[in-house]
Amino acid sequence: AQGRALPSNLIIRMKFGATLRRIGVRGVEIRKPEQLDNVDGLIIPGGESTTMAKLANYHNLFPAMREFVSTGKPVWGTCAGLILLANKAVGQKLGGQEVIGGLDCTVHRNFFGSQLESFETLLSVPQLAEKEGGPDSCRGVFIRAPAILEVGPDVEVLADCPVPSDNARTIICAGEGKKERVIVAVRQGNLLGTAFHPELTSDSRWHSFFLKMGKETGERSLECVSAPEGY
Ligand code: GLN
Numbered sequence: 001a002q003g004r005a006l007p008s009n010l011i012i013r014m015k016f017g018a019t020l021r022r023i024g025v026r027g028v029e030i031r032k033p034e035q036l037d038n039v040d041g042l043i044i045p046g047g048e049s050t051t052m053a054k055l056a057n058y059h060n061l062f063p064a065m066r067e068f069v070s071t072g073k074p075v076w077g078t079c080a081g082l083i084l085l086a087n088k089a090v091g092q093k094l095g096g097q098e099v100i101g102g103l104d105c106t107v108h109r110n111f112f113g114s115q116l117e118s119f120e121t122l123l124s125v126p127q128l129a130e131k132e133g134g135p136d137s138c139r140g141v142f143i144r145a146p147a148i149l150e151v152g153p154d155v156e157v158l159a160d161c162p163v164p165s166d167n168a169r170t171i172i173c174a175g176e177g178k179k180e181r182v183i184v185a186v187r188q189g190n191l192l193g194t195a196f197h198p199e200l201t202s203d204s205r206w207h208s209f210f211l212k213m214g215k216e217t218g219e220r221s222l223e224c225v226s227a228p229e230g231y
Pocket residue numbers: 045046047048049050078079080081083109110143144145146
């Protein structure tokens with residue numbers, strides 16, 4: 001019998017959970033604002049940022065997530081999660097989009113185009129190399145992906161990638177100067193932002209990088225990593 005397809009957001013949550021378990025981290029899902037008091041880090045996953053923002057609003061999660069960002073505990077926004085973590089999101093058809101903010105950058109929500117224009121590419125990320133000068137490439141899975149157009153002075157660029165020349169939308173988004181490369185991963189203190197989906201590969205180095213950020217920015221090691229409901 002043909003099984004029912006699992007919703008993609010459920011698969012993403014399961015994959016995050018499995019990779020975190022592999023590196024010894026217990027993940028729990030955050031459904032209520034007060035649950036954030038009991039976790040040491042937060043992952044805001046991919047999905048659809050307008051829907052996620054509406055659901056986060058409905059569950060009154062915005063104030064608690066903003067407070068969490070300001071505690072200095074590590075927060076990782078990936079894809080739609082990156083859009084929510086950015087100070088400014090552009091590229092939506094209808095009006096503005098509520099964001100958590102904190103990450104000093106401007107993100108274009110659908111820079112790389114529609115679902116059909118999703119793609120995979122190799123990224124070079126020196127910070128992921130196990131030893132200095134060691135192999136640093138990682139697979140980037142870009143699904144209806146955003147890109148980072150501008151960053152503030154405190155933001156460290158971890159990865160960029162070429163702007164596809166055959167995609168009409170990216171040519172328009174890249175603007176007058178027709179950017180040749182665009183930023184797809186950044187870090188600012190306790191905040192990590194990735195435009196692609198590291199959890200959809202078998203590579204756990206991004207998760208380990210995030211874990212290390214927790215050790216650097218806080219007293220306690222990262223024991224629990226959580227994701228909000230409703231993506
Ligand atoms: N472009 C999507 C948005 O606006 C994000 C896509 C993703 O998370 N894979 O929310």
